[in-house]
Amino acid sequence: MDLSFWERSTWFGEVDYTIVGSGIVGLHAALRLRERFPESKILILEKGMLPQGASTKNAGFACFGSLSEIIDDLKIHTEEEVVSLIQKRWCGLQLLRKRLGDSIIDFRPFGGYELFLKDDDTSFNEAQTRMPFINEILKPIFKSAVFTKEVDRFGFRQTNAYLFFNPYEAQLDTGKMMQALLRAAIAENILILNQQTVTSYHESSGGVEVTLGDFSFRTKKLLFATNGFASEITEGAVKPARAQVLITKPIPGLDIRGTFHLDKGYYYFRNIGERILLGGGRNLDFEGETTTEFGLTEKIQNRLEQLLKEVILPGHDFEIEHRWSGIMGMGSSKTPIVSQLSEHVYCGVRMGGMGVAIGSLIGTELADLV
Structure with a gap:
């Protein structure tokens, strides 16, 4: 980089905390650091034009x-691990709502539903049998039963006549949420630089030398909030998991409201106004979808369209308006990694596909490690 004296001193001079990743975790880490260290210089580096990943x-x-x-x-x-993880996700959601406000993120508490295909009686029966036990172990968190069995009133086809309802689930607007977090960070004098990729870093006494291509600068502390892109710094404990998504054009008269899960969460859909957003299908090709490359595959997109046509929107005419993909961070465990890697380097990664819920809490925990 051919930087001027002003650019070097203003953006890269005497940096206290550098955070890699401007997603939910990274922004919450920065905001928490600002609360703890009001006079510090905080810099966020983001490799994408917008927050990459998920x-x-x-x-x-x-x-x-x-x-x-x-x-x-x-x-x-x-x-104990499962209950603790659910509690963290729930606490993370409350932290997110408290920080930004329900109206700002378009929070809509329609509840969530899980449906089962007719040829999957085994999973349905297991869910029905285990539901009282799951409700019991979650009672200390929610103070009442989380899951109940209800008759399907949405007109889905090729599914069991019953589905399971969770009143504690809701929808939010991902774009509005992230814009609000970015605004909050900027208002707190947190510097954010996009399209900057950390190519290497070298730790020494008193701090870390961070390299961006042919340019480097020093920071006292370096925090990674890169989730699905954290395989290298965690020695493989985090594996990327691509999620493919599509959304329809508006469907007049659509009477589906809520968040919906299918096949152990490998498929998920919701309404956005009169549109249906549907994603998932990585279980069709675990190996191929274990990648940090954004992209779409015919196999998974065809399956998503098949589910729309035969299960979710039978008898409805619809058109696909847009398709995209995101990169999640998974692993052999769903427990996030919040760790001090060395004297001056830290990470908060592996959201397990639940970044919206748990990301705000993990960002806070990451900042509190410093």
Whole structure:
């Protein structure tokens, strides 16, 4: 970079905290650092034009896990781990709402639903059998039953006549949420530089030398909030997981309101006004979707359209208006990694596909490690 004296001193001189990633985690970390260190110089580096990964590309679900997801999680995590994770997601959602306000993020508490395909009686029966136990272990958090069984009133086809309802789920507007967080950061004199990729960093006594291509600067502390792009710094504990999404043009008379889960959360859809947003399908090709490359595949997009036509919108004419993808951070465990990697370097990564819910809390915890 051919930087002037002014540019070097204003943006890169005497930096106290550098955060890599301007998503939900990174912005909350910056805001928390500002609360703790009012006079500090805080710099956020973002490799994309907009926050990359999943923060601006998610479906806008304010959720903490469907019934079958929680049952599935209990097969690889202890009961204490699962309950703790759900509590963190719930606390994260409340933190997000408190910081930004429900009207700003267009928070809509329509509730969430889980439906099951007719040929998946095994999963439905398991969910029905395990529901009382799941409600019991979640009672200390929510003080009442979370899941109830209801008759499907939406007219879905090729599904069980019953679905499971969760009154604590809601929708929000991902774009408005991220704009509000960015505005809050700028208002707190937090510097944000886009299209800047950290190519390397070198730690020494007193701080870290951060390299951006052919330019480098010093910072006292370096915090990574890169989620799905954190495989290298976590030695493979985080694996990228691409999520493909589509959205329809407006469908006159659409009578679907809420957030919906299908197939243990591998598919999810919601209304946005009179549109349907539908995403998922990485279970069709786990290997191919374990990538940091944005993109779409015919196999998954065809399956999403098939679900729209045969299950979600039977008898409705619809057109696809737009398609996109995002990169989540997954791993063998769904527990986020909030860790001090060395004397001056920290990370808050691996949101497990629940960044909207847990990201604000993880960003706060990351800042509190410093």
